[in-house]
Amino acid sequence: MNMDILAEEEEEINRIICVCASIIELYYEKYIHKIPCMDSSYTGNIWLMKLLEGNESRCHNMFRMNKDVFMRLCNDLENIYKLKGSRRICIAEKLGMFLYTLGEGAGNRNVQERFQHSGETVSRYFSELLDVICVMATELIKPLDPEFKNTPAEILGDSRYMPHFKDCIGAIDDIHVQAKISPSEQVPYIGRKGIPTQNIMAVCNFDMQFTFACAGWEGTAHDARVFQSAVQNPTSNFPKPPNGNCV
Known part of the structure; x- marks a missing residue:
């Protein structure tokens, strides 16, 4: 009887050990020894720089604005609206992802592949730019003469x-x-x-x-x-x- 109880306890301990080992393995593969999904050497930043250095029509086709407007918008977002880049993504690339999504009607997966960033990163920076652009819109889209004193x-x-x-x-x-x-x-x-x-x-x-x-x-x-x-x-x-x- 005692031998049977000991055998059951040993079997239960072995199951717990196996489960713990599996959890540790999954954690290690997901958070410590991660295999990057977006592994292309032609990163979104490289693509963006080539676009801004190329023909004017390429920038307009992708972002619906010419290069000069794109760069001035970057400067305004940084200096007026205090948008900041991160360790891995500059302001221009954040703006590029945002405008690419709007201009091309691109889904999150398309933007991931184009800019070589994770879906979470794409979603987070799109939301960040959207909040800033909404603030900018309230300051720009308004009457120059709110009291309408003069006839146009x-x-x-x-x-x-x-x-x-x-x-x-x-x-x-x-x-x-x-x-x-x-x-x-x-x-x-x-x-x-x-x-x-x-x-x-x-x-x-x-x-x-x-x-x-x-x-x-x-x-x-x-x-x-x-x-x-x-x-x-x-x-x-x-x-x-x-x-x-x-x-």
């Missing part, structure tokens, strides 16, 4: 518009932009276009400069609903005209 020169100098539109402060419209949504969440975004879209409302002045933008609404949202939400939300900073003026 484009109205004053054109007899077709003066005096009929002398109190008009801009133009407003909605547009549907195709969106990539996970299949489980697509239904509210599929409206009259038949594909997942966002309903984006924008306001521009007579210099064709955007003074307000509202993005994120589902494609099924009616234009009037988007407009009403922007007007009634005090935090949206919708450019309301003075009494007697119109949009």
